[in-house]
Amino acid sequence: MQAFLKGGTSSFASKPSKETASSSGRSQTKKKPTPWVEKYRPRSVNDVAHQDEVVAVLKKSLHGGDLPNLLFYGPPGTGKTSTILAIARDLFGDMFRERILELNASDERGINVIRAKVKNFSQLTASGTRPDGRACPPFRIVILDEGGLHDFSCPDACGHACILQAALRRTMEKGSKTTRFCLICNYVTRIIEPITSRCAKFRFKPIIAAVLKERLEAICKAEGVLCDEKALSEIIKISEGDMRKAITLLQSLARLRGSEEIVLSDIVDISGVVPEDVIDNLIRVCHSDSYDKLDSTVQELMAEGHSAVQLLLQLHDKLVEEDKLGDNQKSVIFEKIAVVDKCLMDGADEYLQMMALCTVIMQQICHADK
Structure with a gap:
């Protein structure tokens, strides 16, 4: 998920126990632990980092209130899933979770997934009004992460994936009035041609070092983390354009060092890099x-x-x-x-x-x- 900006601290007010209520009458506030990858995930398409061409096209589609079927491809950690979730938020507001069905090929496999979950969801109608009274598109979004059930390692599985994609093709045709599909994958060549021809394709580039550095410095400032310049450069080098990997590594280092400054030697202990x-x-x-x-x-x-x-x-x-x-x-x-x-x-x-x-x-x- 490369494509991250500042986000608000997630917290909730816990109910006081009877003993606490009787003695002080005050509730205690506890912070909800949130992975930084989710905490700093972009909330809007405008917040997506280093994917200017993709954002420019999608913003025009959002302005018209309609979207084609989408195919996002590129290296991991570059913001593919974050972008489609941000689009859903911009389109549907607070009810965006009700309007999307997100499936991951790692754990949602088999032709029954296409025939049951996707097919049933795509046949549901949707209103053109949000709870706040604003107009919104009258369709739902199905997100098929990891290439729409295609990331397999053996020839037999790849053949099975083609059958699943063929089933998906028919479902995309029948549900075109009420549903939009967004396929997310690392390699567009593994998606069959009948699927790619029905989608607008967007390539996500690896996040450049300057953008990674800017985001990591912003997170360090927001979280009160001290990080040496050499250590920050090494994190950027190890992540290789993967924003998710960079943020996760930074959070691990912050937990290791606590209030102390993160130095270059700490990265070897956490990242598995050979000295x-x-x-x-x-x-x-x-x-x-x-x-x-x-x-x-x-x-x-x-x-x-x-x-x-x-x-x-x-x-x-x-x-x-x-x-x-x-x-x-x-x-x-x-x-x-x-x-x-x-x-x-x-x-x-x-x-x-x-x-x-x-x-x-x-x-x-x-x-x-x-």
């Missing part, structure tokens, strides 16, 4: 041309609990900037990184895969020209 000196040491061992040293170093890395996937990412970024390696050497290493990454995704042993990769790195550094 730079550990990566540098691994590359130095690869230069040593000693298999025994390499074996002990990789064993130590695994014993310390470092993620092999995270090691791959940081090794890749480090080796890209390595001037001592030629293009041919880098191509061999990066091809091996791709193979190892696929093996890790399939559940391969982390130690064996890291040894296989580091052995290739050592061979390219020490023996490529021999």
Whole structure:
């Protein structure tokens, strides 16, 4: 959900106990704990950050009081779900929850979902007046998060997803008068053409560093969090344009440090990032041309609990900037990184895969020209 601005503190007044009421007659106020991701979620389309083209088009649609079927796609944490919820608030006001049906493909699967929940909801009529007397569009919105039931990893599941999307296509046609659909996904290529042709497509870009920094600084100020400049830059770097990830990491660090200032070393403890000196040491061992040293170093890395996937990412970024390696050497290493990454995704042993990769790195550094 990248696309976040300041929000109000969520709180409620708790009822006093009989003992408290008799002694003081005053009620106590307790703060309701709210994740910062939800607390600073945009409440209006105007609050959506760094998606200017999307916002400009949607605001014109809102002005006319009508929307087409929508397809939002792009990296995670860029504001896709936040934007459609903000649109619903702008259109329907306080009753927006009654006018939307939000389904997530992670837990709402099967053709019965399309035939039952979506179909029944889309057939309901809606009034053109809000409780406050203002006019609103006489339709409902169905939000299918994670691509309308398509984010599957195996071929059989992908084929099943096509069947579900085909069922959705017919439902979109029949419910066009009373319902608008918003599909949200990371990859638009996984949505079948008959669905995409019925939707207005909007691409959400990764949040740039300047916008991330502005939002994080605003949250730090609102929450009274002290954050070192280097630590803030590292949070932005780790999040890679994902506003949700950045805010969640900031909140975790704030809980860790309390009233103390967040410093760069704290991020390693929370984020799972491998320290730079550990990566540098691994590359130095690869230069040593000693298999025994390499074996002990990789064993130590695994014993310390470092993620092999995270090691791959940081090794890749480090080796890209390595001037001592030629293009041919880098191509061999990066091809091996791709193979190892696929093996890790399939559940391969982390130690064996890291040894296989580091052995290739050592061979390219020490023996490529021999």
